[in-house]
Amino acid sequence: QTLWEWFFNMKLVAGLLCLLLCLVAVGCDRVYVHPFSLYAFNESACEELEHLAQEGKKTFVPASIESQTAPAYGGDLKDEVRLDSPSLSLRGRQKLSYLKDFVHVLGMRFYSLQREARQGQNILLSPTSLYGSLVSFYLGASNQTAADLQGLLGFVPPSGDSNCTSRVDGRKLLASLRTIESLIKNQEEELLFSKMLCLFSASGIPLSLQFVHNLLPSADAFYTRAVDFTNPSEAMKQINAFVEAKSKGQSKLLLADLDPATDLLFAVDVRLAVNAKKASRLKEPQEFWVDSNRAILVPMLSVTGMVKYMTDVSGIFSATEVPVGKNVLLVLLQPINGNDLDKVEAELPLQSSAWLENLSPRYTSAHGLL
16 A cells, blocks of 8 residues: 555656557568567576675665765765667667557556546556556565566566566666657757656665665666654655755655655656747636636647647547657647546547547647646
């Protein structure tokens, strides 16, 4: 239960790049590549895994969140880690193509559960960050817990064996997710993207040095701190102040509450901002519907140009696809003809994004929150 509490406290905004290359062409033949083989350990990697298991026994105790000096081990670890540039080779495209399907399916499963539990409430969910958090926990898990998490991530060994080669390498999964993020911000002047990870542990509890080392390449900034969770209200204040300071005031009130039983808290702060050069501010505030029954007046931007657009055959919703960068787009869904979002979601095949191919070019204006 504490695990889900972490997700509710995350402020997550992230983009997911959809790459559709799924087969390898060799001459005139097509060779099927099982997605498991792209991320699984091979025999040589299994030998390395035994070495890493010994390294995993090395631990350290994080510095207190009240400490004013940066921990020496944090700087040393960060200097050792280098993130490779995004790979768009044939194999790299295959890996991203399979992984984006797993990310989408898990995200929709989680969203469906949240939709049932939070009827009538707004839900903000990033499938990419959700999946990345579970991969992070997988890296720190072992035995049956690791097997259960691997199945939840979508990787079921085709052989059914339980040896080393039946496990996926969590570091490869994080590297692919990081490649997606790098493609979002790579040479994109219009987009500002950053990701910060924070791992807060109860005072005096040691953390695996190897586990922390494996997480470092997955973010622009990574912090580990010890917190006294025996006083939840004070711990929440300290964590909120720490995250706000490290994000230079951009992330405020990360936590709204804190479970008294917490002894480990994993927090993700993702910032995605768009520099809309061709947008103009509307003179008057516009209606923004908070839910099906209530609208408020808010300042908005207007973007006019050629976008992709469609109205579904049932006349329930319209969809507008607005490009915000070379590899990033924004899809806006709007109920029409008196329908609401519940009716839209009932008609929309959320388990697949293939319906986006039905959009066609159209010159129109799109409004967004300022």
